[in-house]
Amino acid sequence: MTETAKTILTEHTRSEIDVWLKKYPEDRKQSAVLAALREAQHQNHGYLTTELMDAVAEYLGMSNIAVYEVASFYSMFETQPVGRHSISVCTNISCLLMGSDDIVEHVEKKLGIKTGETTADGKFYIKCEEECLAACCGGPMMMIDHKYYENLTPEKVDEILDGLD
Amino acid sequence: MSDDQITIEVDGKSLKANKGQMLIEITDANDIYVPRFCYHKKLTVAANCRMCLVEVEKAPKPLPACATPVMDGMKVKTRSKLAVNAQKSIMEFLLINHPLDCPICDQGGECELQDLAMGYGGDVSRYQEKKRVVKDKNIGPLIQTDLTRCIHCTRCVRFGEEVAGLREMGATGRGENMEIGTYIEKSVNSEMSGNIIDLCPVGALTSKPFRYSARTWELVEKDGIAPHDSVGSNIHIHIKGDRVKRVAPADNEAINEVWLSDRDRFSYEGIYSEDRLQNPMIKEEGVWKEVDWETALDVVKQKLGSALESHGANQLGVLASPSSTLEELYLLQKIARAVGTNNIDARLRQVDFSDQNSVSQFPWLGTSIADLETLQSALLIGSNVRKEQPIINHRLRKAALKGAAIMMLNPVDYDFNYPVETKTIVAPEKMPMELAAILKALIETTGQSIDEQTKQCIDNIDITDAHRKMADKLANADDAIVLLGNIATAHPHFSLLRSLAGLIAKHSNSKIGYLSEAANSSGVWLSGVLPHRLAGGVESTNVGLNTHAMLQEKLKAYVLMGVEPEMDCWDSRAARTAMNEAELVISLTAYRSDEIEKYADVMLPVSVFAETSGTFINNAGSSQTFAGVVPPVGQARPAWKFLRVLGNLFNLDGFDYESSSDVLDEVMQSIGEIKTNNMDQWQSPTSLEPASNDLQRITEIPMNMIDSICRRAVSLQKTADVSDGAIHINTALAGKNNLTDADNARVEQDENSVTLKVVVDDRVPDDCVLIQAAHIAQIDLGASFGSIRIAKA
Ligand code: SF4
Ligand code: FES
Ligand code: FES
Numbered sequence A: 001m002t003e004t005a006k007t008i009l010t011e012h013t014r015s016e017i018d019v020w021l022k023k024y025p026e027d028r029k030q031s032a033v034l035a036a037l038r039e040a041q042h043q044n045h046g047y048l049t050t051e052l053m054d055a056v057a058e059y060l061g062m063s064n065i066a067v068y069e070v071a072s073f074y075s076m077f078e079t080q081p082v083g084r085h086s087i088s089v090c091t092n093i094s095c096l097l098m099g100s101d102d103i104v105e106h107v108e109k110k111l112g113i114k115t116g117e118t119t120a121d122g123k124f125y126i127k128c129e130e131e132c133l134a135a136c137c138g139g140p141m142m143m144i145d146h147k148y149y150e151n152l153t154p155e156k157v158d159e160i161l162d163g164l165d
Numbered sequence B: 001m002s003d004d005q006i007t008i009e010v011d012g013k014s015l016k017a018n019k020g021q022m023l024i025e026i027t028d029a030n031d032i033y034v035p036r037f038c039y040h041k042k043l044t045v046a047a048n049c050r051m052c053l054v055e056v057e058k059a060p061k062p063l064p065a066c067a068t069p070v071m072d073g074m075k076v077k078t079r080s081k082l083a084v085n086a087q088k089s090i091m092e093f094l095l096i097n098h099p100l101d102c103p104i105c106d107q108g109g110e111c112e113l114q115d116l117a118m119g120y121g122g123d124v125s126r127y128q129e130k131k132r133v134v135k136d137k138n139i140g141p142l143i144q145t146d147l148t149r150c151i152h153c154t155r156c157v158r159f160g161e162e163v164a165g166l167r168e169m170g171a172t173g174r175g176e177n178m179e180i181g182t183y184i185e186k187s188v189n190s191e192m193s194g195n196i197i198d199l200c201p202v203g204a205l206t207s208k209p210f211r212y213s214a215r216t217w218e219l220v221e222k223d224g225i226a227p228h229d230s231v232g233s234n235i236h237i238h239i240k241g242d243r244v245k246r247v248a249p250a251d252n253e254a255i256n257e258v259w260l261s262d263r264d265r266f267s268y269e270g271i272y273s274e275d276r277l278q279n280p281m282i283k284e285e286g287v288w289k290e291v292d293w294e295t296a297l298d299v300v301k302q303k304l305g306s307a308l309e310s311h312g313a314n315q316l317g318v319l320a321s322p323s324s325t326l327e328e329l330y331l332l333q334k335i336a337r338a339v340g341t342n343n344i345d346a347r348l349r350q351v352d353f354s355d356q357n358s359v360s361q362f363p364w365l366g367t368s369i370a371d372l373e374t375l376q377s378a379l380l381i382g383s384n385v386r387k388e389q390p391i392i393n394h395r396l397r398k399a400a401l402k403g404a405a406i407m408m409l410n411p412v413d414y415d416f417n418y419p420v421e422t423k424t425i426v427a428p429e430k431m432p433m434e435l436a437a438i439l440k441a442l443i444e445t446t447g448q449s450i451d452e453q454t455k456q457c458i459d460n461i462d463i464t465d466a467h468r469k470m471a472d473k474l475a476n477a478d479d480a481i482v483l484l485g486n487i488a489t490a491h492p493h494f495s496l497l498r499s500l501a502g503l504i505a506k507h508s509n510s511k512i513g514y515l516s517e518a519a520n521s522s523g524v525w526l527s528g529v530l531p532h533r534l535a536g537g538v539e540s541t542n543v544g545l546n547t548h549a550m551l552q553e554k555l556k557a558y559v560l561m562g563v564e565p566e567m568d569c570w571d572s573r574a575a576r577t578a579m580n581e582a583e584l585v586i587s588l589t590a591y592r593s594d595e596i597e598k599y600a601d602v603m604l605p606v607s608v609f610a611e612t613s614g615t616f617i618n619n620a621g622s623s624q625t626f627a628g629v630v631p632p633v634g635q636a637r638p639a640w641k642f643l644r645v646l647g648n649l650f651n652l653d654g655f656d657y658e659s660s661s662d663v664l665d666e667v668m669q670s671i672g673e674i675k676t677n678n679m680d681q682w683q684s685p686t687s688l689e690p691a692s693n694d695l696q697r698i699t700e701i702p703m704n705m706i707d708s709i710c711r712r713a714v715s716l717q718k719t720a721d722v723s724d725g726a727i728h729i730n731t732a733l734a735g736k737n738n739l740t741d742a743d744n745a746r747v748e749q750d751e752n753s754v755t756l757k758v759v760v761d762d763r764v765p766d767d768c769v770l771i772q773a774a775h776i777a778q779i780d781l782g783a784s785f786g787s788i789r790i791a792k793a
Helices: A003-008 A011-021 A026-043 A050-060 A064-073 A093-097 A100-111 A154-162 B023-029 B081-096 B112-120 B155-164 B195-199 B262-272 B293-311 B326-338 B370-374 B390-401 B428-446 B452-458 B465-475 B486-490 B494-507 B521-527 B547-552 B572-581 B594-599 B639-649 B660-671 B731-736
Strands: A085-089 A124-126 A142-144 A147-149 B005-010 B013-018 B053-056 B075-077 B143-145 B170-172 B179-181 B205-207 B220-225 B234-240 B243-249 B281-284 B287-290 B316-320 B377-381 B405-410 B422-425 B480-484 B511-514 B557-561 B584-589 B602-605 B614-617 B623-626 B696-700 B726-729 B744-749 B752-760 B768-772 B789-792
Touching: A003 A050, A011 A026, A011 A050, A026 A050, A026 A064, A050 A064, A064 B170, A085 A100, A093 A100, A100 A124, A100 A154, B005 B023, B013 B023, B053 B081, B081 B112, B155 B195, B195 B205, B195 B243, B220 B623, B243 B262, B281 B293, B293 B316, B293 B557, B293 B584, B293 B602, B293 B639, B316 B326, B316 B547, B326 B521, B326 B557, B326 B614, B326 B639, B326 B660, B370 B390, B377 B428, B377 B465, B377 B494, B390 B405, B405 B428, B405 B465, B422 B465, B428 B452, B428 B465, B428 B494, B428 B696, B465 B480, B465 B494, B480 B494, B486 B494, B486 B696, B494 B511, B521 B614, B521 B660, B547 B572, B572 B594, B584 B594, B614 B660, B623 B660, B639 B660, B731 B752
Parallel strands: A085 A124, B005 B075, B316 B557, B377 B405, B377 B480, B405 B422, B480 B511, B557 B584, B584 B602, B696 B768, B726 B752
Antiparallel strands: A085 A142, A142 A147, B005 B013, B053 B075, B143 B205, B170 B179, B220 B234, B234 B243, B281 B287, B281 B602, B614 B623, B726 B768, B744 B752, B744 B789
């Protein structure tokens, strides 16, 4: 590891990555890339910058592009600035049957933005095209940040969103 | 081996195969065509395009031939209904998002997708929906991207990882949003990057300099030999009308496999530089005048004749470019010697010639190029092989990936695209000492005896674990080599490095080899363009002046062939001064420049590569003859033709050649057999001087500055591998002198000083200043190595 990775990744982030690194053999550091990116994203209020990804690459001894590939592949990583709270409304089949379209519409109307956009105050972000979040029995459902909210109704959505700071 | 032999049946034919081979290797070897996009024989198997689906008996569905290992008794059908239907369906999928813009695509006519679409594609697309569009990326001056055409075969990605050793291209995004690119805007920076143009089966990656300048079916393909390093890569030269439009590699497993360095691929642009000299020109009272060849020849005869008469042949110096053809070199020395001078040389970037008599026939690579791959250990001394001989570096890389210990002793911490076992980075002055320490460690571990003189020399040297490790790695390998690179050759104590390297090789039972600089560095030795040897390596009774001495002594007259002395010589200042002060300078040159126009009296336009027939002898001793494939620009003529006429004008015997092959026959006769051995007569080192405390200059020649053609190849000049006319110093030295990046520094050598930009570069060791040669800003400084002073300007 060199100085850049150290200055860009906080001590906390690095220690979290180290926990993961311990689980893999010494010469397979790249196995920790998902965890490392998650930590790096967390440190930066929900999105990754090129700088952060480069730092992760350096920390794990990977080429930068290999990290970009992973970060851009998984929908849980954001590579553009987004709002503090990331809202993912599941629109996959079970949720769809239970009326997820109405939920999406309601969230959009309430926040005054379309899916894929962030509110002007930087508070909320509605994520594009979330696939089944494996909570089908509670559909329609959404995930905000890392928390699941199930059996949604417009009223319930209001309550949840209003409760966030 | 025979245990591994199995028999399979393909399309009713029974074929032999080895266990573990993939089906496609067998069909390829037996000329049975299986369509493919992602498979490439030099890359790992990705099996992601599925174009190679074939029917295999007992398999429930078609299998990809590139990823199906053969098994005894396997029955394969490549053209059955099942196979062809599968291939057709894959084709339909691949074309869903393809723009089908063949009429405006440079790849059209040589596109694997286009070819296969003809064979397997439907006439009418069933796809009615929106096609995706991918924004093009700017990945530098050499490669044009049109990524909407990409079919995601990942050949370019695998090339980066597996061959270039530098992963720059990648597949970002997912599903329909997957894109090939660099993700961030950046130039791909490999010295071999152009190969992805050949690898890309579609028009997603094409040549930027070639773009829209010809349709592929208008091009005629001719064979050639690459002119910019000592490898002698085989090339195809693509010509439209009478112009070179493009250069691509030709397969030669023994030399360049299927690859080509960027320098050899894109240098052809230099042929059509605006600087090309179109007509013979003579200077009359300080004014340049275009003349015809006849007049020019008369002037040459008269001026050269009177210079010889009034000053004697000893006042004539002859310098040739080491990328001249064997025929040109041979004729040049024949004339020089016939008019009575041995002052002839093409070792332009060398200064220590003291042991030139001890070299065997020519400085040989020490092994064949292909055998570099199977080395177990190599010590490189003063070499940036990755940029200097990219193809050789590729072989070393393969060895390294197989576990070979590649070790470096360098004055700059160059970046290599493979793991380097150990590296020692020291000031040039300290390099002999480091070698002596390795030698001492070697003697200690092997317990061998050495001669008294050497023993005394190395007795008091301290050795460290690093030295012991290098010694061990060489001594314990079955197949090891010690290689002297371009920087070693330019070192002020080259002979000392050579003798120490020789002793290390001897006591570790390693081979010794040289990485020579130019396309015909070997030919220089074999054709006798040397002050001390005649053609064929025969000792000359009269020894003339070497390059450095010729410049130091400021002779009255010079003849230059393809040389820009102030750019190409070890001491740029001495070269410039010698030229400016000479009474007569006759320059056989493809280009004009302000410098040449200042000092020359006659400029004769000569052909460059592709315009002339000739022969190069590569670093491994292979002689490769090529034809001229395009007519020379303007009135330029091949230098060998001019030299033939000149010989006749001077009434010299034996200049009645009809073709360059007559010349070749004569050279080859005097060479006899090309002896590939380095059984040099080593001189034992006599003393090792302790390093001084002065700041040391280091000079490197960036890859694309190596000769006058590259320096005028516009796209290559936009890459990072060119001279920046700056001083490179490390953070510590910068701090000491209160300098930071982009500051101006006053730089002094001897009594000369210039102002240069500062680049903080931590690859440079303490108390050293790295300067890139062949840049106009630094010519006045002079010697490539030695003491230097810097201060804030
Ligand atoms: S750019 Fe060309 S080589 Fe690279 S993945 Fe796409 S089609 Fe293949
Ligand atoms: S479909 Fe929404 S959670 Fe499974
Ligand atoms: S060539 Fe076999 S899957 Fe691409």
